[in-house]
Amino acid sequence: MSKLGKKLLKQGALLVPMAAFLSGCGLDASDNGRVTEAQTSGAGEPTAQVAGAAIKGVIQQGVVTANRLLEDKSGYYAPDRLAAKPVRTADDGSYELQLRGKASGWALVELRADGSTRMVCDVVPGCDQVGGSQVAFGQTLSLDGEFVLRGAGDLATETVHLTPLTHLAVTLAERSDQGLSPAALAEGYQTVENWFGLSAGALSLVPPDLTRLDELGEVSADALQVAITNAAFLALVNDNAQWQSISDVLNDMSAQIMASGQLDITGDGTTVALADIVAASAAQASELQLTTESSIISQKLVIVEYRNVQRFKTIADVYDGSDSGDTSVADTTEPPTTEPEPQPTIPADAALLSWTAPLTRENGESLSMGEIAGFEVVYGQSADALDHSIAIGDASVDELLVDQLSEGTWYFAMRTLDIDGNRSVLSEMVSKQI
Structure with a gap:
């Protein structure tokens, strides 16, 4: 399971739930035994x-x-x-x-x-x-x-x-x-x-x-x-x-972090940029699909490529501050919809959720984006038992690709978390048939 799209912001008091939209381990190696023995031979x-x-x-x-x-x-x-x-x-x-x-x-x-x-x-x-x-x-x-x-x-x-x-x-x-x-x-x-x-x-x-993908057997898209x-x-x-x-x-990247606690966003031609790494990740995920014979591994590489492409599209907005103070998000009292906007093809065993952060609290008070701590997505194969959850501690994220879903109908809902530890009620539920 992995985050996509914009970063999430932190919330404040109890919030109105956001609308959810569904789309889809000089020594030689031979010395190792002697080293271990020396380390463990102390008297108790x-x-x-x-x-x-x-x-x-x-x-x-x-x-x-x-x-x-x-x-x-x-x-x-x-x-x-x-x-x-x-x-x-x-x-x-x-x-x-x-x-x-x-x-x-x-x-x-x-x-x-x-x-x-x-x-x-x-x-x-x-x-x-x-x-x-x-x-x-x-x-x-x-x-x-x-x-x-x-x-x-x-x-x-x-x-x-x-x-x-x-x-x-x-x-x-x-x-x-x-x-x-x-x-x-x-x-x-x-x-x-x-x-x-x-x-x-x-x-x-x-x-x-990554050089032995076909020998891996089970591996998650997150690990890849x-x-x-x-x-x-x-x-x-x-x-x-x-x-x-x-x-x-x-x-280069360590020097940036020590100086400011951040990484350059898009680069100036002399420093390594965050966007450089994300773009290279997307390209490598695409290239690696040609090195594996496993259809399962290949599908997971598609997921990784998709995640990085989406991250690259939004990364500048996330870190240059252009999303701060955004007041264009919809009132989350509106019911969710299962009609997605056009999206790139996603794997058959995945659902793409998107949402807009709330502008008001449940008591009607206004809510700034800086008060939002993040979100929680809950889901399951029964509308009465949403027994899986993903915590998103980044309030500017507005999409989530939930993958590796088994066959059947999956139900999804969300809640907003604020910086004081309050949680909203769950949003209305959406579903997808896998």
């Missing part, structure tokens, strides 16, 4: 495991370290001393570390490249490299010594994946007055998901290997979208002379 000392995958494409033999994030007396969170010996990522990008201490609190995990590190090219048709010929899709290339990926997670509940997107999220969290606090990190992850039109929690999904967005960072190197490596792209 408790340990916490942190595991995950480093994927941009798949990163092999990357050096991974981890630090606990500790709070000082002023409430500022920063990395503690190194809590685990370094390990290298496996051929599939996975890693596993044993940290000294209990499985509580948060950890910062970092991957660095050295002379042994290789990355699988996940860009179709290939990946440009400095001073060399293009590396074909699915083959490996070396990484420069500046290449770094970071991620963070709760030791009690999460794996920690390392991707360009998690790296940006950690960079964003560093700007917080509390440093790398759990709250700042959670907010950073959510913000990056919103920037790229990803579903909530998407950065916690393990990105699949995450992997393709990560691939787009390197795709930009192919198309732009000013960026010689993925490190150039990451460093």
